[in-house]
Amino acid sequence: MVYPYIPHTDEDRRRMLEAIGVSSIEELYSSLTEDLLLSDSVPISHGRTEDEVLRMITAIAQRNSTGIPFLGCGCYDHLVPSTVQTLASLPSFVTAYTPYQAEMSQGLLQVIYEFQSMICEITGMDISNASLYDGANAAAEAATIMISHKRKSSAVLVSSTIHPFTLQVLNTWALGTGHEIRLIPERQGVTDLKKLDDLLQEEVAGLIVQTPNRYGLLEDFSGIADTLHAKGCLLAISSDLLSLAMQKSPAEWGADIAVGDTQALGLPLAFGGPSCGYMAVSTALMRKIPGRIVGATVDKQGRRGYTLTLQAREQHIKREKASSNVCSNQALAALMTTIHLSSLGWGGMVEAAKQSYVKAHYLAYHLAQLPGMTLVWDVPFWCEFPLVFSDAKKMRKFLQELRNEGIFAGVRLSGLTRQVKDELVLLVAVTEKRSREELELYLAAARRVMK
Amino acid sequence: MSEPLLIDKSKKGRKAYCFPALDLPRGFEQALPDIPASMLRVKAARLPEVAELDVVRHFTKLSTQSFGVDNGCYPLGSCTMKYNPKLGELIAQLPAFTTIHPLQDLSTAQGSLSIMYNLLEDLSSITGMSWGSLQPCAGAHGEYTGLKMIRAYFMKKGETKRTKVLVPISAHGTNPASAAMNGFDVVTIASDREGLVDMDDLASKLDDSVAALMLTNPNTLGLFEKNILKISSMVHASGGLLYYDGANLNAIMGMATPGDMGFDVLHLNLHKTFSTPHGGGGPGSGPVMVNDILRPFLPKPDIELTDGGYAYSWDRPDSIGKVSMFWGNFLVLLRAYVYVLRMGSEGIRAASSHAVLNANYLKSRLEKHFDIPYGTKVMHEFVISCESLKKEYGITAQDIAKGLIDEGYHPPTMYFPSLVPEALMLEPTESESIETLDAFADTLIAILERAKEDPLYLKGAPYTTPVGRLDEVKAVKEPDLRY
Numbered sequence: 053m054v055y056p057y058i059p060h061t062d063e064d065r066r067r068m069l070e071a072i073g074v075s076s077i078e079e080l081y082s083s084l085t086e087d088l089l090l091s092d093s094v095p096i097s098h099g100r101t102e103d104e105v106l107r108m109i110t111a112i113a114q115r116n117s118t119g120i121p122f123l124g125c126g127c128y129d130h131l132v133p134s135t136v137q138t139l140a141s142l143p144s145f146v147t148a149y150t151p152y153q154a155e156m157s158q159g160l161l162q163v164i165y166e167f168q169s170m171i172c173e174i175t176g177m178d179i180s181n182a183s184l185y186d187g188a189n190a191a192a193e194a195a196t197i198m199i200s201h202k203r204k205s206s207a208v209l210v211s212s213t214i215h216p217f218t219l220q221v222l223n224t225w226a227l228g229t230g231h232e233i234r235l236i237p238e239r240q241g242v243t244d245l246k247k248l249d250d251l252l253q254e255e256v257a258g259l260i261v262q263t264p265n266r267y268g269l270l271e272d273f274s275g276i277a278d279t280l281h282a283k284g285c286l287l288a289i290s291s292d293l294l295s296l297a298m299q300k301s302p303a304e305w306g307a308d309i310a311v312g313d314t315q316a317l318g319l320p321l322a323f324g325g326p327s328c329g330y331m332a333v334s335t336a337l338m339r340k341i342p343g344r345i346v347g348a349t350v351d352k353q354g355r356r357g358y359t360l361t362l363q364a365r366e367q368h369i370k371r372e373k374a375s376s377n378v379c380s381n382q383a384l385a386a387l388m389t390t391i392h393l394s395s396l397g398w399g400g401m402v403e404a405a406k407q408s409y410v411k412a413h414y415l416a417y418h419l420a421q422l423p424g425m426t427l428v429w430d431v432p433f434w435c436e437f438p439l440v441f442s443d444a445k446k447m448r449k450f451l452q453e454l455r456n457e458g459i460f461a462g463v464r465l466s467g468l469t470r471q472v473k474d475e476l477v478l479l480v481a482v483t484e485k486r487s488r489e490e491l492e493l494y495l496a497a498a499r500r501v502m503k
Numbered sequence: 504m505s506e507p508l509l510i511d512k513s514k515k516g517r518k519a520y521c522f523p524a525l526d527l528p529r530g531f532e533q534a535l536p537d538i539p540a541s542m543l544r545v546k547a548a549r550l551p552e553v554a555e556l557d558v559v560r561h562f563t564k565l566s567t568q569s570f571g572v573d574n575g576c577y578p579l580g581s582c583t584m585k586y587n588p589k590l591g592e593l594i595a596q597l598p599a600f601t602t603i604h605p606l607q608d609l610s611t612a613q614g615s616l617s618i619m620y621n622l623l624e625d626l627s628s629i630t631g632m633s634w635g636s637l638q639p640c641a642g643a644h645g646e647y648t649g650l651k652m653i654r655a656y657f658m659k660k661g662e663t664k665r666t667k668v669l670v671p672i673s674a675h676g677t678n679p680a681s682a683a684m685n686g687f688d689v690v691t692i693a694s695d696r697e698g699l700v701d702m703d704d705l706a707s708k709l710d711d712s713v714a715a716l717m718l719t720n721p722n723t724l725g726l727f728e729k730n731i732l733k734i735s736s737m738v739h740a741s742g743g744l745l746y747y748d749g750a751n752l753n754a755i756m757g758m759a760t761p762g763d764m765g766f767d768v769l770h771l772n773l774h775k776t777f778s779t780p781h782g783g784g785g786p787g788s789g790p791v792m793v794n795d796i797l798r799p800f801l802p803k804p805d806i807e808l809t810d811g812g813y814a815y816s817w818d819r820p821d822s823i824g825k826v827s828m829f830w831g832n833f834l835v836l837l838r839a840y841v842y843v844l845r846m847g848s849e850g851i852r853a854a855s856s857h858a859v860l861n862a863n864y865l866k867s868r869l870e871k872h873f874d875i876p877y878g879t880k881v882m883h884e885f886v887i888s889c890e891s892l893k894k895e896y897g898i899t900a901q902d903i904a905k906g907l908i909d910e911g912y913h914p915p916t917m918y919f920p921s922l923v924p925e926a927l928m929l930e931p932t933e934s935e936s937i938e939t940l941d942a943f944a945d946t947l948i949a950i951l952e953r954a955k956e957d958p959l960y961l962k963g964a965p966y967t968t969p970v971g972r973l974d975e976v977k978a979v980k981e982p983d984l985r986y
């Protein structure tokens with residue numbers, strides 16, 4: 053069989069083997085002992101043509117079904133301008149490696165510089181890196197910064213209202229390292245910040261909180277930055293980047309570290325990945341922030357150019373003393389967010405955030421009128437809210453019947469936390485993309501089921 | 504010509520995108536509850552205000568100042584810059600995959616789950632391991648995950664004194680960094696005269712304080728660690744585990760497996776070996792694969808095939824937990840699966856054997872002109888040393904690299920591994936034809952010859968790019984990291 057991704061003809065192979073001075077390709081594997089060389093081909097299927105693969109994948113794809121998504125929990129269905137996918141598909145972006153050779157990678161480097169700038173503008177922070185894997189991993193990197201920032205510290209405080217998966221990634225981060233994740237309890241759906249003083253022990257390095265939190269609720273962090281700083285601790289705030297068009301920015305709360313996902317700004321749902329994590333910090337933490345950073349400088353003729361910089365923090369220079377092991381990040385996803393933000397501008401971002409807010413409240417207001425479901429807490433939310441059912445059977449029926457009508461009605465919180473206490477909680481997310489018609493469809497179905 | 508920042512083209516009132524008008528009943532907005540002013544944002548962010556065509560021209564221009572595999576030969580050692588099939592790009596844009604929410608009912612996501620499950624099966628076969636996890640988003644993330652599992656394994660066994668991870672001097676920088684992130688002490692293993700693991704040094708450092716040895720095989724000099732079976736039995740005899748850095752798997756796919764070599768856990772770089780694009784530095788994907796010993800420690804959830812279809816299994820008490828927000832970089836996994844389907848068992852073997860053929864051919868074309876200190880026969884890559892050129896003519900590895908840029912090539916990896924002074928590490932991959940390799944070799948030799956005559960010329964390279972060599976010191980001393 054001829055493989056189109058391998059250009060060699062028989063004649064090429066013959067000439068190449070001759071030049072090398074061996075009689076077969078197998079001879080090049082002579083440093084592998086007999087018992088290592090496979091006698092059979094590996095047990096996977098034979099190769100297929102493009103058309104065969106396309107047909108096969110299309111058949112598999114039919115086993116996915118889409119509905120009108122009112123699903124969130126860290127991944128949202130927002131409107132995306134057509135510029136995003138088309139420009140992010142340009143092959144010189146897609147097929148490039150990390151821009152190690154600055155002179156031939158100015159375009160890519162400038163994209164990252166613009167991304168960093170926008171992240172700083174939106175979070176209000178001083179310095180952004182070139183992206184991290186996702187918001188959960190960005191929170192784990194924030195924990196690492198905290199521990200290294202405060203001498204002899206070993207614990208990081210985390211709010212119980214943080215996304216359940218972020219909490220799980222943080223617990224994995226701590227496993228076996230001697231570090232500890234300690235939870236601040238919640239009260240009425242938000243972090244019980246009254247407990248903060250008591251929990252700020254000597255060994256605590258900082259606090260990680262999230263807004264909108266795991267229920268979609270907005271948290272009030274007034275005063276906590278000062279409390280933390282007085283004890284030498286750092287504050288990290290995790291946010292959906294789009295929510296910052298409306299709520300206070302991490303910098304305005306006095307945070308030292310801002311983390312989260314940029315998914316709401318230009319990235320598809322895509323079964324949850326690739327997303328794009330962001331991290332921005334105050335200037336004081338410039339040497340501690342992990343990952344790639346692009347900076348502007350000049351060449352010998354004084355022309356402005358961009359290059360990877362502050363690399364003394366990184367693994368390829370510092371090895372085990374690096375601030376993180378991160379090498380590849382989510383560059384192409386960061387490009388998509390950059391194109392998205394370039395297309396929307398601040399006005400568009402505010403519009404998307406505001407419409408999401410209004411539409412979510414419209415749906416919530418009408419659902420709250422129905423029997424058997426309540427909005428329990430009187431706390432402001434943005435585009436996602438917790439609907440609490442009076443019984444589990446009814447909730448299952450609700451989800452099933454709406455799914456039958458092509459509506460994905462929400463995410464069951466217990467599916468993420470695996471906790472009995474969350475079994476009756478449904479998280480409903482509404483973005484600007486949901487039309488009036490879709491909202492009314494949801495309401496009509498809900499009225500039918502819950503009557 | 505340089506491209507201005509888009510923010511500098513901004514003009515108040517210009518728009519590149521319009522949202523549909525809000526069509527809720529009149530007055531509903533007024534009825535909204537108030538968010539306390541203390542929780543609302545005050546300061547607007549400065550983002551570009553431009554027209555759609557401005558956005559299109561800006562990013563199109565920037566793409567012309569970027570260089571990918573589609574633009575030309577990219578022999579960047581240890582990065583496996585092979586061709587990224589267009590079929591993968593096409594399939595990764597199918598709405599049936601891009602519009603699936605990670606938390607929608609799994610009965611409605613069976614297609615995506617089936618791709619992940621079947622990819623895991625194929626990757627298990629290719630690596631000779633039992634099973635794995637697709638959650639890690641990059642190679643280094645896979646290393647982190649694998650080492651975390653090793654940590655959990657020894658905690659479970661009560662062997663908490665195993666605090667060291669051994670890493671050869673030639674290893675990728677991520678190896679020691681990943682070990683340190685998991686709280687291990689890193690101990691460096693020397694290389695012998697051939698460039699392989701120094702067996703005496705290894706023996707002297709193996710004891711009951713060692714948790715694992717991390718190994719890339721073939722190593723970063725492009726040499727197969729021929730003592731691997733002896734190494735693995737030594738490590739296992741001392742009670743430690745063996746970690747395989749899959750960055751160089753492209754040399755041996757379908758020819759041999761890390762499982763047969765005795766490795767307990769490994770990560771793959773789907774964005775290298777399995778042809779998914781690098782995207783200018785990600786998103787990649789770094790699945791971890793394990794043998795039976797470590798399987799209980801895999802991240803959760805696991806994917807299972809049950810009577811009711813594919814399902815996630817969360818009830819895994821020894822699992823290290825989650826390492827990603829959701830299930831991994833799905834669209835990257837999808838592309839890798841397309842690649843595996845396309846190539847099949849014979850195809851992946853052909854990919855590796857031709858990668859090795861290409862590396863040896865390129866080496867044969869260059870060895871009369873350049874010093875290649877390690878290896879007579881190599882695997883998928885090899886390392887040139889420019890040390891003698893530097894002594895004789897003052898030409899560095901960087902000078903040669905910059906000269907290549909002017910000729911339309913992406914340079915090899917520079918100054919790595921540190922074992923080789925003035926290193927240039929070349930990995931042509933199987934994608935390149937004999938004509939491309941010949942042209943590349945001729946160019947490299949011509950650059951060398953010209954540099955010997957006129958070293959100053961090469962010092963000024965590159966000449967054809969929008970900027971010349973940049974002032975890195977200024978970039979660090981006067982950080983300009985945002986507009």
